[in-house]
Each structure stands twice: as C-alpha cells, then as structure tokens.
Amino acid sequence: MFCVAKRDSIREQLLALAEGDPSVVGAAITGSHAVDQGDRWSDIDVVFGIEGSLDSAMHRWTELLYRDFAAVHHWDLPSGSAVYRVFLLPDMLEVDIGFAPAASFGPDGPAWRTVFGHPVPPTQDDPSPSRRTLVGLGWHHALHAWICIQRHRWWQAEQWIGALRGQVLALACLRLGHPTSYAKGAHLLPAEVTAPLNATLVRALDEVELTRALYATMAALIAELALADAALSARLASIFSDLHVG
Known part of the structure; x- marks a missing residue:
C-alpha cells in the first residue's frame, strides 16, 4: 500500500507539471484533501482547466502517467462537460484527474481548493440527488x-x-x-x-x-x-x- 509521503509527493509533482503545461489554465485539489479531511487512505483528486482540445490534453497526460508514474490501468467517468480519468498507480494509489473545459473550470461543491487559475463561480444547482x-x-x-x-x-x-x-x-x-x-x-x-x-x-x-x-x-x-x-x-x-x- 502507498505511503503518505509518496502520495503527497506525486500530487505535488502533478500540480507542478500542470502549471508548466500551456494547455492547463487552472488546477484545483478536490476531494477530502481540499477541505483538510484527508487521511492515511485518501487518494489523489485534482481537476485541470483545459484550453483547447480535452482529448489531446487527456492523451498527453495519460502517456505521462504511464511513462513517468508507472500507471497500471485507467478508466473514464464523464461528469457534465468534464471527464474524470481515474488511474491506478503501483501500491494501490488511485489518482483522479478531472479534465474540464476552461469555460467550465470551477467547483461543483465545497470540496475544492484552487491551486492556480481563475475558476468560474459555482453553479446554484444542488448536486445531491433528490x-x-x-x-x-x-x-x-x-x-x-x-x-x-x-x-x-x-x-x-x-x-x-x-x-x-x-x-x-x-x-x-x-x-x-x-x-x-x-x-x-x-x-x-x-x-x-x-x-x-x-x-x-x-x-x-x-x-x-x-x-x-x-x-x-x-x-x-x-x-x-x-x-x-x-x-x-x-x-x-x-x-x-x-x-x-x-
């Protein structure tokens, strides 16, 4: 099982790589770590705002995850205009990277902490099921x-x-x-x-x-x-x- 130090190091590496990617105009930490509720078992959850083609950005980042972080497998979870690509890394570390068009890069709930960029205001829609x-x-x-x-x-x-x-x-x-x-x-x-x-x-x-x-x-x-x-x-x-x- 992954150790906390390695998980946190990988998250920081991914955010640094995002800041150096011209197509990534914004990045945020989501999930439990965004609201200081993460623990030993929490995975990595980040969202990137993408200028240009989502498919091209996802392809490049997927190659990066496999090449530099030894990803084992991935799958996609669409959510509105965004796509969350979910990766499994060695030591059972899950990395969820959301790729959102720049125009819709912004929180859809309270679990959001902007790292860089200018997120759009949150929608007023309640994401909870009725x-x-x-x-x-x-x-x-x-x-x-x-x-x-x-x-x-x-x-x-x-x-x-x-x-x-x-x-x-x-x-x-x-x-x-x-x-x-x-x-x-x-x-x-x-x-x-x-x-x-x-x-x-x-x-x-x-x-x-x-x-x-x-x-x-x-x-x-x-x-x-x-x-x-x-x-x-x-x-x-x-x-x-x-x-x-x-």
Whole structure:
C-alpha cells in the first residue's frame, strides 16, 4: 500500500507539471484533501482547466502517467462537460484527474481548493440527488430484486437487494444532512438507523434467504420513508404487500 509521503509527493509533482503545461489554465485539489479531511487512505483528486482540445490534453497526460508514474490501468467517468480519468498507480494509489473545459473550470461543491487559475463561480444547482430520485430508485430496485427471485437468478437478485439497501442508507443520510453518495455518510448514521439493516444482509443464495432479505430491506425502506413522507410510505407499503413468492 502507498505511503503518505509518496502520495503527497506525486500530487505535488502533478500540480507542478500542470502549471508548466500551456494547455492547463487552472488546477484545483478536490476531494477530502481540499477541505483538510484527508487521511492515511485518501487518494489523489485534482481537476485541470483545459484550453483547447480535452482529448489531446487527456492523451498527453495519460502517456505521462504511464511513462513517468508507472500507471497500471485507467478508466473514464464523464461528469457534465468534464471527464474524470481515474488511474491506478503501483501500491494501490488511485489518482483522479478531472479534465474540464476552461469555460467550465470551477467547483461543483465545497470540496475544492484552487491551486492556480481563475475558476468560474459555482453553479446554484444542488448536486445531491433528490429524495424523489432516491425513493424511485428504491422501489425500482425492490421490484427488480423480486423479479430476479421469480426467475431464479440468485446472483442478480443479491445485487439488487444490496442496491436497495444503498438507497435506504442514502435516504437516511439525506434526512440527517450527511453525504449521500457511495455511502460516504453511512458511518455518521445513528445505530437506530443502521442496526435494523443487519437483517437485510443476504446470507445464502437460495430463494428462501433472498426473499427474507428482500422483505427486510423493503421494510427498512418503508420505515425510513415514513419519517419524511408518511403518505407515500403507506402507498409503497401497499404496493410491496402484493409482492409474493411463487
């Protein structure tokens, strides 16, 4: 596993290289290190504002990461007009480099620290998912988990049950003002929220166990939703009651 000193050195090297790249007109540190919440395990998150072709800049920087930093693999995560290229370096160090057009180089949340350049003002849009979306994903995942059990697709059913549990956690985080994505706020939830979710874990890939776990997860969704919208919770509970095995 990477050491902190090496990680920090690589981040500083990347920022210095960015400052010497004519196509990079701005750079920022994002993620946990932007708000002084990084720890021993935090990865490298930076964003570059690019003047000119994103594809050309990404190609050059990709060659650089493989040549000078021994990158093992990379993949892309588009986000609006930007593309986040995610690299894996030796010692399991993840490096996320966002490439944004110069005109849209700027923060989309509080985790941002400008290193150089002139970022555009943040948008007023809230990047957090809405409760409506989280609820919708919840009933969607419940329905598809149930269908997979009917089809005897055990692994797919297990996947949907886990995804449904994730929406319950996200709804609880949203209600209590914690981060909702990737379970980043789950460790902040009180035990009375998380303890009942132990029953939602799938212990075996068979119809009886998957059905038990699914019903427990649906009950957790209904209980969480009842705290914010009792009427919708009741309507969903009525719909869920029609889901029977067989």
